[in-house]
Amino acid sequence: MGTELGRPTGARTTATGGPLVAENEHSNSSTPAETLDLIAPPSTSDEKENGNFASDELSPPDAAAAAEDEKQAAKAETTEYPTGFRLVSIILALIMGIFLASLDMTIVATAIPKITDEFHGLDKVSWYSAAFLMTDGGFQSCWGKAYRYFPLKSTFLAAIAVFELGSLICAVSPNSTAFIVGRAVNGLGAAGIGTGAYTIVAFVAEPAKRATYTGFVGMSFGVACVVGPLIGGVFADKVTWRWCFWINLPIGGLSALIIVCFFRTPSAAQPVAAPWREKLLQMDPVGVVLVMGAIVAFMLSLQYGGQTAPWNSSVVIGLLVGFVLITVAFILWEHFQGERAVIVPRLLRQRAICISCLFACIFVGSYYLVIYYIPIYFQSIGNARPTMSGVYNLPLIIATTICMITSGMLISATGLAVPIEVGGAVLAVIAAGLLYTLDIDTGVGKWVGYQLLAGIGWGLAFQIPIIAGQASAQPEDISSVTAMVLFFQCIGGSAFVTAAQAAFVNRLVHTLPITAPDVDPAKVVATGATMIRMVFSDNQVPGIVIAYMAGIKAALAISIGGAGLGLVICLFSKWTRLNFAAVAV
Known part of the structure; x- marks a missing residue:
């Protein structure tokens, strides 16, 4: 790095x-x-x-x-570097863009009960999130190529337009099928916004200040992931779930307007000249299809396994085998594609970029798990409403936000990324272990302190893969490297959350016959965390809560492994300064 x-x-x-x-x-x-x-x-x-x-x-x-x-x-x-009000406006527009793209990953979680009520059925619920993650992960690197071969400004505006279109489709969708299509379009636009925002930061911020501004842009991700369920719950309870998507239109429009007015593409960001056929081939459509196929096969195998079908069923085994075969096919295809690959082998062979991608996949991916299951803990174990669950999450969001910004400032001032990365990973491992000890009777002081430590640990190291990856790239490769890091981050997040969900449900289902033998496990799973005290009797609830706690512990245990593996990965980084005097050899 x-x-x-x-x-x-x-x-x-x-x-x-x-x-x-x-x-x-x-x-x-x-x-x-x-x-x-x-x-x-x-x-x-x-x-x-x-x-x-x-x-x-x-x-x-x-x-x-x-x-x-x-x-x-x-x-x-x-x-060429903007300053003053112009620079602040551009950074604000990028923050809004990242906030919206990240918000859509979690905002629908607490609104799903209302959505299923209106669309009359649970048979397609798994696709509400899977459709978004499939296109968000699958098209990250494709957008990276688009930013290299097409004008930076217009490509970013196109990504916002696609995201807004997906939001509009979701907001007016008359049935589940239309809603799923809208979610897929949402994910496609979100992929372009994420890659574009970090790429623009690399071109508008002076090198010595780039890490600081990356921290500001990145902190909006942490905020969005935590407040997403809160906002979704408020809209679903007070207005309508459709406002989860209507809200994207004015904010996204304002972000686009600011970019139009204040951002001027620098000469270093001019697109690479190539025939249209070559530009299309550079998008690697076959690679994108293979990635999305692998994502869907993996997610569905874990969603079905032990829940709707036994692990040894032909459906689950077929999905897992399909995932392995598609992944192997993708790796071979990318190898033979060379510079046209969505994951460029030349870049991935660079030590700093490879470590950045792996760290983003494993360490940052484990953070997704934590921000997903801590609200479930408060709602199921603590009987908190979605709104109060968001309030109880404030220690995590505040610590994460402050430390993301602090990390960027420290790297800008010292050029040292690896010590901060290692320190953050160590704290995250400790915090993950402490979060695992959460129980039914855990006091306020403990869960506040555990969240603060988790926010400090993950917040310090969260943005370093992007910062270090960009610092290792040639100017013409910045968008591709950014997209690669975000691709692995998205894949890791999807994998960790899906694996945690499988662990949670399987442990819940296997514990219920012991703690609540007169309760139907399938009914508990379908009810959801916020409704168990309304659907089941007072005599049944204590046993269900014990089973829920066992499931949450199983999910949080995976975050310990993710944070620990992330710590091991970052130890292989070069302990040198970024952008400081050093002779290349």
Whole structure:
């Protein structure tokens, strides 16, 4: 993770992460401008032997002229970075975009009972989330290619438009089928918004400040994931579940308007020229289809296993075998695709990028699990309404938000990412273990403290895969690297939540015959966390709550493994500074 953005062999940066300019022993002037794309020409073999990029025979006037040219080029490049109100407006627009894309991952959770009441049935409920995650994960890298081969600004606006279209379809959907289609379109747009927002940050923020702004943009994800169920519950209870999607239209429109007015595509972000046929092939449609197929097969196998079908049933085994075969086919396809692959092998072979992708998949994925099951704990065990459940979640959201921003500032100030990453992972492992000890009679002080520690741990390390990945990429690869990290993050989140759901339901179903033998397990699963005290008698509820607690513990145990494996992964990172002076070899 210690490699530097766009650095050619033999180039150096200033100690402040400034432009990549050639050293010249006849001129000790260095430009303080911090730019993404100003890259020194590669040195010749003679220059390498002398240890300098400029010939020793260069006359002083020529050296002075060369230094002046470097200053002028750096000054011109620096002027591309927006400042003041314009920069704040762009960052605010990106925060709104990420907030909406992240909100749609969780807002529907507490609204599902109302949706199923209106659409009369539970047979398609699993697709309400699966459709979104399928396209969100499957199209991440495809959008990364789109940002490389099409104009950055118009592509981001197109992603917002697709997301808004999906929201509109969901808001007016007359049945489950239309709603699922809308969720799939939502996920397609959300994938483009996520990749585009982080890519734009890389081009509008000076290198020394990029980590800070990445932290600001990223904190909206943590906020959205926690408040999503709260907002969904309020809309479902007080107005209508359709407002979970109507709300996206004005906020998304405002984000798009700000981008139109204030964002100007820098020269470094100009699209790569290629024929239309080549652009289409670069999207790797076959790879996208394979990814979505693998995601669906995996999610459905865990949703069905032990719940609607035995684990040894032909349906579950067939889905698991299909998942393995499709995944193998995807890996082979990507290998032979080369630069056209949605997961570019050349980039994945870089140590920093590979570790960033793995860490995002495992460590960040385990955070999804925590933010999903802590509200279930409060609603099922603590008998809290969705609104109060959101209030009880505030320690987690506040700590996560503050530490995401703090992490970015610390990296900007020191250039050190790995110590923060390791420290965050250590705290997350401890917090995950403490959360596992939650029980029916756990006091307020404990669950507040455990959430604070979890927020600090995951918050400190959450954004580092994006920051380190971008710092290791050439300017033309930034969108692809960003998309790859987000792809693995989305896949990891989907896998962890789905696996946790399978563990939760299976443990719940197997515990109920012991703690509540007169209760139908299938009825408990279909009832939901917030309704068990309304549907079942006072004599049955205590046994159901005990079984629920056993299921929640089984789910939270997976987060311990995820955080621990994430800690192991980040230990393989290079302990060097990002964007600081270092000679490439």
